[in-house]
Amino acid sequence: MDFGLSTHLFHAERLGPGHLEAMAAEGFSAVEVFATRSHVDYHDAQVGRDLAAWCASAGVRLHSVHAPITEFLHGTTWGPPISTGTASAAQRARTIDECTRALALAEVAPYEHLVLHLGVPDEYAPPTGDNQRDAVLRTLEALIPVAERVGVRIAVEVIPNALSTARQLVRLIEDEELPHLGICLDVGHARLQGDVVDALETVAGYLVTTHLHDNRGRSDDHLVPFEGVIDWGELLIGFQKVGYDGTLLFELAAGADGAAATLRRAGAARRRMESLLGLDFAFSED
Template structure:
């Protein structure tokens, strides 16, 4: 498994080369950029250039990017609507896809392999309409991403739309042979269970989000600080046909220091035998 860290852990800070150095010191082979304007401003040429220069000068790969969840600088706290590509309102869907396309354009300056996409929000249910909107969104975003060398990965989040059986239906009905899954272990633990979720989605898994919780809410803790059986989970992930990357996605609210992130990330990679 490729050792990767998400910049989500530093979401309250502007991403800069000093923070990227933290990931390098931890032994990461790749980084997942979290596209949030107050953190990594994917609309700023200067910010993209600054981050891109660091990647060009270092062996660490810009592995993936997490698509924007909100279009503003406050993660929706100021009232901005969430980026939701399956929203019932067509105008909201169009706005959401346009925002994601802005983030995808980063690949022209910072090449990355995968874009991690959310289909809907936490309360979105499964219906013929949500299936149709998901198919349309993925087809549209795929057509934009492929010329940039980026493949789409859909994440299992806490809603009906991305339950394993529904993700399989979306990908099969759409004949999306080049779209895979980012298996979020923490979300799986809160849903059908990690082993069951991996078993159902195994052929499609290309990346994974690794974080822990205690089974009640999505805490994004360091692995080992919750109740996930990590030895079993990592073993199942490693047995997938295409061994996925292991992306540590730790919550910014834990307010880790650069020093603690480097130490804890290195310990987590060692714990997983990576």
């Protein structure tokens, strides 16, 4: 089991080697790249080659890429959505193209998982004709062969909409016989939908990666763990009970004190988790 961090924390900035070095300095050994073109231009193969070199230099592993969900993201304000669940054939074709380009990064910067939203979270008021199960299935039908070709496994994420509860994602995989899909348990999202440990136990058989963040129980705050209402001691015991030994990956929003200060608090939260798990990492002594 190792700890990772999403570049979502820095999404308002152009990603560069300094971000990865700062992550490594706080003891995060894996990274998920948040694919918005204003943050990292995943259309450009040279950007992918640069990303691979930056990761190697910083000593971090490129664990995953978060599939495109919007044209841009400023703070909590979304631009036009890039949705897998739209009923519009033209918009769905665009989504498939954007996700295919994100998958193509793996040809020059190998990674394990493409984390994929099914539709749009409810709080972003999906337009009429979005979050359609049939549309999601058509999108997956197009993307799964591409992912297999570049050696990436798609991980569908628990997000706050009716398509993407823990139970619905398991049902999708089993009913549609999609064994190549895994699940990304986003624990903050799961907390907004009910009990986090129940969600963990529900997805355990398909769990391949995680998003760890906290909230106050009302909105998707993306707080540093231990700063909200989630019982992290209980949840970490749950990960051990289900036998999950993969990456525990933080997905955070920059606090009012800025991204750098949020990263330092994330490093402290990581150390606290290591203590609760009884782990002994080289980075644990700061």
